[in-house]
Amino acid sequence: MAWRSFLTNLLHTPLRRLLAAWVELRLIEPEPEQLAIDRHLPTLYVLAHPALSDVLLLENLCDRHGLPSPRSRLDVGQRPLRACLALPAAKRRFGRRSSPTPPFTPLIDHLAAHPEDQIQLVPISVFWGRAPGKRFGLWKLLAADSWPFTGRLRRALAVIVNGKNVELHFGAPLRLSELLDTRPSAITNRKVARLLRVHFRRLRTRVLGPDLSHRRTLIDGVVTSPTVKQAIAEVASAQGRSEARIEKRAWRYGREIASDMSYPVLRFMDRLLEHLWNRLYDGVEVQGLAQVKALAGAHTLVYVPCHRSHIDYLLLSYVLYREGLMPPHVAAGRNLDMPLIGGLLRRGGAFFMRRSFKDNRLYGAVFNEYLHRLLSRGHPLEYFIEGGRSRSGRMLAPRPGMLAMSLRSHARTSLPGTSGSGRGLVFVPLYIGYEKVLESGSYLKELKGLRKRKESPLSVLRVLGQLRQPFGRVAVNIGEPLHLDAFLDRHTPQWRSQRALSRPPWLTRAVPRLGTELAQRINAAAALNAVNLVALVLLATPHRAIEARLLARQLRLLVTLQRRLPGAPHVSLPEGEPEDWIARAADLGFIERRDQALGELVLADAAQASLLSWYRNNVLHLFALAGLTAFAFHYNARLRLAELHDLVAPSWPILCRELFLAPSASLEAALHAMLETLADEGLLESWRDAWQRPRGQLEANECLQLLGRLIQPTLERGFLLLTTLLRRPSGTLSREALIEQSRQLAERLALLSGLEAPEFFDVRLFDGLVESLQSEGWLWQEQQCLHYGQSLERAARQASTLFDPALRQRLLQITEAR
Template sequence: MSETSIQGFWQRLGCRALGAWLRFRSIDPENPGALVTGHDRPIIYILPVSALSDRLALSIFCQRLDLPSPDGDICLAHGRRFPARMALFDATHYRRHRGHVDRSTSLDHLITALEEYPDSDVDLVPVTLFWGRAPQRERVGLRHLLTADGWSLVGRLQRLAGVIMNGRSLEIRLGEPVSLRTLMAHGDVDEQFNRIRITRFLRRYFRRVRLQAIGPDLSHRRTLIRRVLRQPAVRAAAHDNALELGERDERALQRAERYGFEIAANMSAPVLRFLYQVLGRLWNRLYDGVDVHGIEDVEALAGTHELVYVPCHRSHIDYLLLSYVLYQEGLMPPHIAAGRNLDMPLIGPLLRRAGAFFMRRSFKGNRLYAAVFNEYLHQLLSQGHPVEYFIEGGRSRTGRMLSPKPGMLSMTLRSHARAPSREMAFVPIYIGYEKVLESNAYIRELRTGKKRKETPLGLLRVLRHLRQPFGRVQVSVGEPLVLGSYLDQRFPDWRSQEAGSEADWLREAVPDLSLEIATRINHAAALTPISMVALTILATPHRTIEIDLLMRQLKTLYALQAQLPGGKRVRLPEQGPPEWLARSEYLGMVSRIEHSLGDLITVSDERAPLLTWYRNNVLHLFALHALVAFAFRNNARLDFTTLERLLSPIWPALQQEFFIEADDKDFAEHLHGVLDVFVALGLLKGNGDTWQRPETGDEARERLYLLGRAIQPTLERGFILFSTLMHYPNGTISREMLEAQSQLLAERLTRLQGLNAPEFFDRRLFAGLLDSLERDGWLWQSQEKLNFDARLPEALMKSRTLFDPALRHRLTELTAGRPHTEASA
């Protein structure tokens, strides 16, 4: 028997023995046959190293999916034969040189053959296998975790253990076929360097795939902190700190080291996989499912860009959920910036091992801590670790996007400016819940203005809700922002300037970038059945609506987003109004009142404040639609010129408050688009350059009224704020006093109207509106007092005609009193 026959026998025996055990739980791409079929050139599978387990697994995989076999030979045009499967490197040689190998012997032979016969060519298909990395595995133990794939090459005994322990959770990834002749044609004149270049190309590919799946090689936490302490900026801050306190530099460096351990994560791959299993069971108990949209955009960037995930922050579940989703999709979970309040007993150490690094709420007055934190973040980014943080700073108690905080974005931009050649991308992510876990706590905090401190006991209280249904969760990836390209477009000379705190481009870039990211998050919003029902029923005077009208309004809301969406990546719900209503009833958001003349849908006084949270999740999508509808609430007929003059001063402030993109279209063009859709849906009747609302008694008028009511609380808050400001001479009231007085007046209005709506007088909403007015130049501060230009009184005067006489009188009477007396009381 020949040597080839003996090898074939042992190959078949090994495949038969191992084939009964292996399970491919994750395959990328999902249809690998499309990659390797339909090619005229012979195919050679390329493995990174020559491991027997990988060779056998590839053979079994190809056999099961009816792909070209890697066990035979391929024949070139001139008759010379080569193995259909090659390893780029020999594992022993590769391990001995710690990966610093620039030539592949097997590839050299193949290149030599193609150089001798120019009419020959082959397609190389890179193959990467991960033992124990597949996220779909349902059960896991310590032995599985310790034998799962990492960055280091393991010995034969540990690899055998990995096959036994993780053989039923195997992930395989096939790269796009690449012509070897094409790689050779793009080479250098130097033949030897050309071969090195091709080997490096494949080696970089395998590294990029591994980087995407399991992240960078995790250094020991202590090693990373020591690297941070060696940086000149940290040493300079320690020296200054020592001079201030009159102590030696060593004492200050010891303090910096304590800061480092207070901050640094201690990510552990086994803990990540263990948490994946635990969280998977938790999601199955809490939610009916997690829908993920747009993850392919992240996959396209992972491995080639430093990724910074920037999700909206609606719940403590956000960071756990996102890490779970990324792990499930075969991507490395990020290091997450968490508030120091979460570094509590039991919970803190676990979160550290899951990738959380902790930060104080304020760095003010502690330059040494700021230097350590800045350098730690830079080290994470420069080593390729994905990072996640929430630009809003804290969880939104109102359900809407909060004004971004500049801190983390500023530090990220400084880090990028230190090495601008690195590719960095921000990944905006919208997370939408049909029912949020902390809803009751949010309402309590809005009522009292006090935030409850997180404790381990508080976490245990949350567990009692596990038996309640919480619906589905939507995770939508917004349009990624490649930072270098963005800065080149907005600030062309940024690369030539320093990245210090006084850099002009940095001062302008941070607020500009924060608004852009917040806008991209909102553009990826998911419209859920709960948010649509909340948007409708909260617009009724007594939070009760006939079921037929509710169905028509839900259909109208869907049609508005289908024909004129409020964001580039809006996700629309499946099924139809009957199923959406049933969903809301199932989750306990609304209740049905049976009646012989037709059922009614109502929401209790206790539930009504909760529904405002879900309405606010998507209110920005309908901001312009609702503004136009509100204009016709007190005006039966309007021509285009009057309508534009009435709404154009208000729209920029709403764009800022709701983080709506200011695109190249002017307001008139947007307004025409809304009017056309309204006419198509029967909400308005057009006659030339004039539009009028439907007649009294027409059901379309009720739908128009309900749509306009959605924006009314926002307009009322603006009216209160502007009117209060107008009662003071220019430059005589501070921002803090204006916020406080507006909040008190808004609270008083809700009491007078008999509403239970603590979200309406949330002070952060007034602060956000003032931020937007300052950014647009309507307001500015001088000597801690507010100044305004002539546009503001003019806009206030125009907006008065939007409100009906009774409401206008109530608002005017409310703000005409003595607000300073209210504030002092």
């Protein structure tokens, strides 16, 4: 035995050195320093399958980080056991699959005889490249690490080809003694192996994703599915054409839709995007990804980010790939399926959809079936519930299409006996926050009325021309995941009994609730940064100019409010001090700093102010309650808590709906906490049983006014709409007429007051206000006209005391003149 060990070491030493010189570990998870290994206990490393390259790689890593050596031997039983072993692979003999006996029996017998001893098992997974498993493909046959275990030749090629793209994942250490019971050691042996195999399978699913069919095979399965076959027959009958001709059209739709994820393209995109981010941004900060990794192996994930830029889906796929997660299949608009760019996106995982296909029965059936097959097989998905990019910077109202299709697919998948039953679907909300977005200039033009420019390869070249500009940092924040089964059980418990229906009645109630919940969770993970903080303060000034000293104080106040009373649970705050944030905004070109004899001033011209409004709107919801509380003291010097509550209570639900905020459990308790916080910051003071503006403190009063002006445009927009509505008797205005008259009134008021904010009279915001009033029961529609009651009139009269009397008089004059 000694000579065999000597020969093994003689062979392994040069191979280890060669491997150390060639291989680069792109990802080690978790970092060895964070691994919860007790270095004083005997340690057994367990590999998913036998591979010399994995053993040598692990030996190098353990030596480098001072971990227990895999070359050591555990003194158990009559023969010492190596500290690194692999689960034996199943073999086929005479057409039958045999499962070899797991190798843990000596350890189990030793612990049974010596219960005072401890042995820890550490699962090790090594990935040489990360190819999504496909049943066909030259690359899979040659070198890529995919779902089927590799042979010796393929593994040697994998080491050569993928030596610079290797991942090593440590599992949580497992105390073997905790798994022992009174049952025979053979049963415990199989139990330990089963636990380890489940861990390896889930991790492999998380990193590689489920097995992929070849694109042609997948499309063939879609077209020949019963639902698409039925649609083909119906369309052929309705149009008087042969089914064969309609089937060809279905094939064409399938090719138009389906992605063709390719591992070489994923690697190319990874290198390309790494270079792009280094040129564009100062860094990408990711927060909350640990909870996604914990879910990825056993659940089907649907990523639902906010949509602010074309960069969003590239950025998210890059982040997930870099962090050891399988990049999702991304739903992209058909407008992006253009020459060169479309093919690259398709091989990176994008599948393309038309903007609307409700009138195309066949296309809808093909798309629904394709989406169902992705979800039922457990592939991670990504789509934007807003439908398109937000030109105003706000969270847009969720569109029902993809959510409804996902819910129908989940209902089909969860039927007993189906292949996907038992695998939960989890929505992962994400907030992507930019210090400077690539499309800000085009958004500004579109808000001013110019038509959206059609995407083309030339537009990509125009973007590349901006690479020399600074774009700051990017934040990717993971919100609270939403488990779909639990959500449906809570809101529509009848879904389980009706899930076999193709169009179940609970769907019309569940989809809007789901969209609102996801939008709230996205907003709850917002990222505060230097630009949106400066925008919040500077745009609250009357003339877009402020003293640098006062700006710094107000910035510090906003961050303090978020620390003490966070507007959302997963918000991230910027590093550094207010002076650093001001300098950052200036470096990115959003503000001008001007030295004066009496102190530095910070200013923004009209163009800068219009751009800053987009960034302010990203995070305005975080300060809705603080702004509403402060605004109540603009024209009310002193208020009791009950008076404040009565004053703002009608407006608060409307604000929550417009800004996608989760309403407080108790508005009165939230207001009391906010009053105390503002008093601690010196912006209010307590007087007997009431609260009032601080007397004789000009700067504190100015800070309170700036805080209140954050929410002032939103409140004034609602007041404009109510003024327009209540000037006419109930039942005399249609919804469309109310929205258009309110928009015209807002536009006129903005021009008269010199307000450079096109979004102030954005028709979509007025449409959302009407919908919110209807949802809250203030308005209802009969015979195409809107009706209201005395309760709305009383609430409007009470809320009018919040506003400047001069504004009320001007609105009265404009509406009377109309």
